[in-house]
Amino acid sequence: MPRTVDRAARRREIAYAALRLMSTRGPAALTLRGLAEELGGSITLVTHFYRNRAELLEGIADQLIADYDAQLADLEKGADDLARLRVLLEWMLPLTQEARNEERARVLLNAERHSDLHVQSFFEAMDRKMRGLLRDRVAPLVDPSEVDITVDSLRVMVNGVVLSAVEHPRKWPAKRQRALLDHILGCLGLTKPQTAATGP
Amino acid sequence: MRAGGTLPRNVDHDERRRDIARAAIRLLAKSGPRGLTLRALAEELGGSITLVTHFFPNRRALLGAVTSQVIEDSAPDLESAGRAELPHAERLRAFLIWLLPTTDEQVQLERSRVLLSAESDAHFNVQEFFDTWERTIRDLIAQYVAPVVGESERQFYIDLIRIVQNGVVLSSVEHPKYWTPEKQIEFIDTLVPVIEQLSALPRQGSQTAPDRIVVDE
Numbered sequence: 001m002p003r004t005v006d007r008a009a010r011r012r013e014i015a016y017a018a019l020r021l022m023s024t025r026g027p028a029a030l031t032l033r034g035l036a037e038e039l040g041g042s043i044t045l046v047t048h049f050y051r052n053r054a055e056l057l058e059g060i061a062d063q064l065i066a067d068y069d070a071q072l073a074d075l076e077k078g079a080d081d082l083a084r085l086r087v088l089l090e091w092m093l094p095l096t097q098e099a100r101n102e103e104r105a106r107v108l109l110n111a112e113r114h115s116d117l118h119v120q121s122f123f124e125a126m127d128r129k130m131r132g133l134l135r136d137r138v139a140p141l142v143d144p145s146e147v148d149i150t151v152d153s154l155r156v157m158v159n160g161v162v163l164s165a166v167e168h169p170r171k172w173p174a175k176r177q178r179a180l181l182d183h184i185l186g187c188l189g190l191t192k193p194q195t196a197a198t199g200p
Numbered sequence: 201m202r203a204g205g206t207l208p209r210n211v212d213h214d215e216r217r218r219d220i221a222r223a224a225i226r227l228l229a230k231s232g233p234r235g236l237t238l239r240a241l242a243e244e245l246g247g248s249i250t251l252v253t254h255f256f257p258n259r260r261a262l263l264g265a266v267t268s269q270v271i272e273d274s275a276p277d278l279e280s281a282g283r284a285e286l287p288h289a290e291r292l293r294a295f296l297i298w299l300l301p302t303t304d305e306q307v308q309l310e311r312s313r314v315l316l317s318a319e320s321d322a323h324f325n326v327q328e329f330f331d332t333w334e335r336t337i338r339d340l341i342a343q344y345v346a347p348v349v350g351e352s353e354r355q356f357y358i359d360l361i362r363i364v365q366n367g368v369v370l371s372s373v374e375h376p377k378y379w380t381p382e383k384q385i386e387f388i389d390t391l392v393p394v395i396e397q398l399s400a401l402p403r404q405g406s407q408t409a410p411d412r413i414v415v416d417e
Contacts, residue, residue, distance in 0.1 A: 107314060110314055149390050158367070163369065
């Protein structure tokens with residue numbers, strides 16, 4: 001048991017170091033050697049857990065996805081349905097420098113499609129998780145026939161802010177992102193007081 | 201290969217610049233930003249590198265011309281989208297479809313644009329390209345939005361349309377199989393009545409209206 005715990009903790013630690021490396025220096029810098037240096041150890045320290053770059057990227061996705069629910073549960077304490085959606089969307093936006101760096105790395109991953117990174121699986125896994133989270137928060141708030149389009153629209157909105165903030169970081173500070181989010185949710189009737197979310 | 205690609209001898213300066221910019225657009229769409237080199241461009245044009253450098257001394261100048269050429273070449277489509285006799289919803293629909301990557305060529309081009317983020321270096325300032333591009337597109341959106349929406353809501357609608365466009369661009373670059381052109385058009389068809397309704401009705405909950413969005417463009 002302790003051995004398994006150690007192993008899981010080590011995998012987690014390496015995956016987060018890989019994410020930091022990718023966020024600060026771009027996906028092209030995500031190499032086994034670079035990561036070993038970052039961790040101050042030998043390359044076998046990494047390869048013992050992740051055999052190649054593709055497994056590393058997969059490890060990043062697995063780790064992030066595994067941790068999202070706990071992070072959100074923490075942020076959502078005591079929130080009602082509307083507030084849960086608001087919390088989720090704000091959590092998805094690149095409001096901090098760290099989040100902007102991560103989103104920039106994500107955008108740059110598109111340039112690695114022909115590399116050994118298996119980028120498409122990463123995108124699919126992340127998108128599935130994000131849509132699942134959105135669907136869960138949207139479902140209690142809108143008519144069942146509107147769940148799909150609402151999830152698509154909110155996913156598009158978040159991605160639109162991500163691309164804008166990556167290309168124009170100074171023009172999209174947190175304040176502007178939050179103001180846009182509030183305005184859009186207000187327009188969709190998804191803010192308090194709960195009016196017309198499902199019609200009169 | 202020279203016969204097909206060589207530029208006619210007596211075309212004027214502007215026309216040559218346009219031809220080179222169009223060739224650069226084809227290259228960008230075909231092989232991405234890294235494929236856009238002077239050598240590749242000279243080959244695409246069936247001429248020498250000096251043919252290109254005579255008009256564009258560096259990649260920065262070339263990218264500037266790419267921006268204006270993309271806009272110029274799609275202007276006829278945009279004009280038909282903006283025809284005043286069409287009902288508002290139809291104009292909005294046509295305008296949004298014009299903005300979205302619904303053709304193979306547009307998909308490739310937007311993909312190149314997304315990849316440009318990775319290209320920044322000392323010799324090649326992508327920020328300038330992004331700024332020019334952003335200004336150009338926002339001006340077009342502003343022209344479209346101005347007659348439709350009151351002044352206080354204008355900035356929000358420009359942001360909204362640009363965010364929808366960027367969101368579909370990034371989504372379709374990451375998930376081309378989900379965000380097919382048909383899916384994008386279906387999405388727009390669902391979205392248009394919603395935006396229509398929003399711009400026609402006073403916003404709900406205005407007593408708790410969010411801060412005005414302050415933008416310095």
